[in-house]
Amino acid sequence: MQAVNQNNAATDDSAELKLPSDDQATQHKFDGKTVGHPLSDNPKMSMRNVNVFYGEKQAIFNVDLDIAQNQVIAMIGPSGCGKSTFLRCLNRMNDTIESCSVTGEFILDKQDIYHPKQDIVPLRARVGMVFQKPNPFPKSIYENVAYGPKIHGLASRRAELDEIVEVSLRKAGLWEEVKDRLHSPGTGLSGGQQQRLCIARSIAVSPEVILMDEPCSALDPIATAKIEELIAELKENFTIAIVTHSMQQAARVSDRTAYFHLGKLVEVNDTKRVFTNPEHDLTEAYITGRFG
Ligand SMILES: Nc1ncnc2c1ncn2[C@@H]1O[C@H](COP(=O)(O)OP(=O)(O)OP(=O)(O)O)[C@@H](O)[C@H]1O
Secondary structure, three states: OOOEOOOOOEOHHHHHHHOOOHHHHHHOOOOOOOEEOOOOOOEEEEEEEEEEEEOOEEEEEEEEEEEEOOOEEEEEOOOOOOHHHHHHHOOOHHHHOOOEEEEEEEEEOOEEOOOOOOOHHHHHHHEEEEOOOOOOOOOEHHHHHHHHHHHOOOOOOHHHHHHHHHHHHHHOOOHHHHOOOOOOEHHHOOHHHHHHHHHHHHHOOOOOEEEEEOOOOOOOHHHHHHHHHHHHHHOOOOEEEEEOOOHHHHHHHOOEEEEEEOOEEEEEEEHHHHHHOOOOHHHHHHHOOOOO
8 A cells, every 4th residue: 555645645655764774674583692603713702692781771781792712803883882891891991981881791801800809900901992082192192102001011121112012013014114214203293103002002001902092083994904804904903993983994904804883792803704695684784684
């Protein structure tokens, strides 16, 4: 039966408007059980039964997920689905938001990172974070990288510190571009270079896990390509979790992909599988651009 518009004229368009959106139609099919392989044989971090609230509003529902050692996991999903909220729980960045409460289990190498005795400073050195917008300190390039090792007491002599700075900048693919101006301000670098500086700063304290929250969203395609190449190199030494709006980026850089929808973890699988043969209709609807 065709729907009738306000002028009583039947049109196909108005009939279409009365149908539920793909989003609404498929939403009902999600029973809350993540499909695919959310757990791993070789987890660096294991999260169980995670729920996150901002005041009364629940942002994450019963998420179980492992992040495998020396892999890149991409977290994707429509805006507001909770990707950044979940990521920020992994180094307790949400502790800084007063209204935010987190329940569930977060284990990093058998250690409960929400244990009352857990000190946040060493935790954030072990689980570093790179933000959407490059945020170098208003200090020299050298000091940006040296700051963390200094406060964590990782170098006792200047030569040791120099070495950490050089190695970190090399690992971040920035050394050749900045070695002759280490004492110039970090903020004087291009956006892409600043983001690599922030990655060097994170690497300098020898993290085990690096969290990246849309690290390329403020960058041009060339700077983005450099960061993506870097991610592929970094996973040799680090475990990486990246939130991205770009499905192409998730497909290029990650080994596993986790698809979130309205605060629920719908599907986790090998990235290739997610993008070529998703198990859940919601994942398929998102990756084929039917919503999001
Ligand atoms: N500080 C906050 N206070 C209150 N609600 C918040 C806060 N941060 C996020 N939220 C809410 O929690 C839900 C998840 O937000 P989150 O930023 O984690 O989603 P996201 O998937 O990362 O979104 P986007 O892709 O747009 O960055 C949203 O409904 C958002 O409005």
